[in-house]
Amino acid sequence: MCFLYLSFLFLLPCPARGIGHLPAARTGGSKLTSIYQLGDSLSDTGNLIIESPDGVASAFARLPYGESFFKHPTGRCSNGLLMIDFLAKALDIPHLNPYLSRDAVFTHGVNFAVAGATALPTESLADKNIVNPVTNSSLSVQLDWMWSHFNSICYNDQDCADKLKNSLFIVGEIGSNDYYYALSQGKTIEDVNSMVFDVVQAIIEGVRRVIQNGATKIIVPGTFSFGHFPAYITACQAKNSAAYRKQRLLNNLSLYHNDELKKRLQLLKQDYKNITIFYGDYYNAFNRLLQNAPRVGFNGTSDLRKACCGAGGRFSFNPNKMCGARGVPVCANPDGYVIWDGFNLTQKAYRILARWFFQSTISPLINSS
Ligand SMILES: *[C@@H]1O[C@H](CO)[C@@H](O)[C@H](O)[C@H]1NC(C)=O
Ligand SMILES: *[C@@H]1O[C@H](CO)[C@@H](O)[C@H](O)[C@H]1NC(C)=O
Ligand SMILES: *[C@@H]1O[C@H](CO)[C@@H](O)[C@H](O)[C@H]1NC(C)=O
Ligand SMILES: *[C@@H]1O[C@H](CO)[C@@H](O)[C@H](O)[C@H]1NC(C)=O
């Protein structure tokens, strides 16, 4: 028995080990059998590079993106697997295929997330003089895709309800890019704080639409703490501000967004008493990961905000010379780093966050519904 167990572990590809032996997740005797994911680069497993192969984000259609797991780029914004990959693994379902991969198999769910996507539609951003330079596939576009997908696989509402009763819907993380584009296009932190209401409103509307599609188990993650990300610190133009002050302002923005989101989700739950809706606390999970970083194998002697892949400045981040562009260096040991490219995390960080997310949020959700 023991021998079999061990040899099984050795046969697994290395990154699966961290979460591979979590207890199987069951709903009243039946398993969660599919996941539907909406969001941005935190979760995109290939949509953006299919949608826009020559776009501004084509850098992550190149190595070193993907170098540590697939050995080739897949459109994931990391050196390897994302949280959603580890979660699928823990639920014993295959990696989620990107929706735009038309010939892909979608029996265990669909990934609608698009790297660079915003919670607000392009037109609402334009009203605020903000441009999304990467993609127009905002949350509402992803929800249109979801609607067409279910129309194509369900005979009627009852059939959809039956098909989706063991499905998990993850709405986000989404909204971080709305704030990032605003900051990098010259908006002040006050301007950006005043966007929070609309961004959260768009997410709540998104959750309502997901429920109309037949979802009964939904997780809505908040944002990470922006103040720890090189890209946000670099974009934040607060006057005469030292990095530590920018960090405070940016973390305050994340907290404000997350508090609003939690409040609105509480209200939403009152409208849908028979739907299970959980908040995903990425903010505190990420901060705990930073606090424990040396203990879980990250390089404690270097600045944890420093990107593994990138060039320039204190954080190895320069928006004009990003990871994936020609001549931009990549670190020799990505597992020593939390931040991969200034925005997105390394596979190792995602693996640790996924394990936490599974235990703190997905298991309780499964057991409560
Ligand atoms: C992740 O990185 C890509 C480019 O590397 C960027 O377009 C995207 O906005 C980043 N995601 C987030 C959530 O900041
Ligand atoms: C978004 O849509 C507008 C209007 O159709 C278009 O001009 C723009 O190029 C699109 N942006 C991206 C990043 O595809
Ligand atoms: C911090 O966030 C609150 C909203 O929670 C906002 O009212 C306040 O202006 C922010 N403080 C700073 C210094 O940006
Ligand atoms: C939840 O309750 C509403 C009415 O309050 C009903 O229309 C809907 O079908 C119920 N959904 C499920 C999944 O039971």
Ligand SMILES: *[C@@H]1O[C@H](CO)[C@@H](O)[C@H](O)[C@H]1NC(C)=O
């Ligand atoms: C940790 O970071 C320090 C400072 O950047 C560096 O000198 C050292 O080689 C790194 N160690 C590992 C194991 O990557």
